[in-house]
Amino acid sequence: MKKQSYAGVATAVYVNYAIVGMATIFISQYSTYFQSAWHTNVKGISLVLAAVGLGRLLTIFLAGSVSDKIGRRKTMLISMVSDVIFLLGAALAHNMIVAAIAAIFFGFTNSFGDTSCYPALTDAFPTRSATMNSLVKAFMSLTQFLFPFWVSTVTNALITALSLSVFLVLDILFVCKVQFASQDKQGQLKEIQEAEHIEEPVTSVQPAMAIDGTLLIAMGFTICFTFYVFSQYLPNFGTSVLKVSPEQAKTLVSFYAMASMISVFVTAALVTKVKHLLLISIYGTVAALALFMMILVPSLTTARIGSVAIGFFAAGGIWQVGLSILTSYFPTGNGKLTSYYSFMASLTYFVGPLVSSFVISDSAASVLAVFWITAIIAAATIVIAIWLLVRSQRYHFE
Known part of the structure; x- marks a missing residue:
């Protein structure tokens, strides 16, 4: 029997995290822009960033159970939709309250993303999970390296948010089509232990x-x-x-x-x-x-x-x-x-x-x-x- 290829899963995850990498520094890179748009100062920006952590704290334990119960694909989709809400919500907000609500959704992105994407890679590549998971960080770092150059050219945060959202929507459509691996670990346990x-x-x-x-x-x-x-x-x-x-x-x-x-x-x-x-x-x-x-x-x-x-x-x-x-x-x-x-x-x-x-x-x-x-x-x-x-x-x- 021909072994199933899960290259599509890896591609979907890496594209998602490349966007998450930019979204992570989206507010700090456009800090001056958002201070004006949200009628606040650098302290206000810090409070909005704290809302990201609050969203993550509220969902980190729940997200793991959700991923195990409804599957990696659906949980990953929750993460990606939350990211779109964050980007557009932050870019369209005109006050700190709306911005903070949007930031909470990015906390959801982190929780549901981590508990779906890392396990999805482990499910698909049980003997290479450490390597495949480490590449997530590499893709995030690559886009964080390039993002400041983008920001210096595109000074309007809304344009950036729309651009990133388009890529996220395309990746969402891709996630809906690719084949995810089974979550059943019984047959893989010994292989994982020997490989790692x-x-x-x-x-x-x-x-x-x-x-x-x-x-x-x-x-x-x-x-x-x-x-x-x-x-x-x-x-x-x-x-x-x-x-x-x-x-x-x-x-x-x-x-x-x-x-x-x-x-x-x-x-x-x-x-x-x-x-x-x-x-x-x-x-x-x-x-x-x-x-x-x-x-x-x-x-x-x-x-x-x-x-x-x-x-x-x-x-x-x-x-x-x-x-x-x-x-x-x-x-x-x-x-x-x-x-x-x-x-x-x-x-x-x-x-x-x-x-x-x-x-x-x-x-x-x-x-x-x-x-x-x-x-x-x-x-x-x-x-x-x-x-x-x-x-x-x-x-x-x-």
Whole structure:
């Protein structure tokens, strides 16, 4: 019997996430435009961004159950329709309330997208799921690298929203036609375990959920907080702290996204050769140092170096490495643990902008305060990773 090809599933997922990548920085890239359209300021923009996190928090646990019950295709369609509502709603809004409601829908996009697209790839490519899933981040990073150049040319957010929505509608039609793989894992379980070389402890000493599990889940928050808040307020750092033009400030996001895209492939190679917790410790240290450098020695050069460093060492897939450690430590109940880990990322989308809204304004000092908070959180990643690394010596995971 000829083996079913699921290239269509992969194409649909990658196109979707390429658009999600741009939608993620849509508000921050058009911040000046939206401040005028919504009759608000940078604090208002932060509150709208926090609404994205709220939407994700409200649906992250529900979305997983929905995906398992009604299927990957229908759940993915919910995500994509929510994205269209967000883009058009934000672009057409004339006040913060409507904008915040639209932003909540982008939270839905994230929840239903993550719980349908990643599993859909795993269903279709059980022996290559790690590689296929890592390419999601690569496509997001690629479009985030290119998007600032688009924004510098197309200054009207509504035109951009309409353009992205057209691509989403085309992808929706494509998703309705492609063949999705079965969700039945019984026949694939052994194949997955052999292909992914799931780590087993060679001693009777086991990781403790109360300590190791809690620390790993907390690290899911600190890693995500670092790169998400950084990417959202990087343009503000350029205009308020460095006093460069908005167009030049937005290109810093391109440096960040380019490094993130490269890191996806480099990190995928390194995780097969370097102990995972050691890798996170090294990556976390470089990311934190880069942030402190940007804060203490602000210049366009250090900002570019910092953007590349954060993109590579914080946003290039190290969050997924933390998840792989969690599931290898506790191989039973992976679905529940993954939900907890993803919940911490969802919390970041809400807490990061919300906290920043109390601090940030158009002044350089306020933007630097947001970056100080981010740097401290980044430093917490180092502490947690080293703590886990020391504890891991007793488990002797191979």
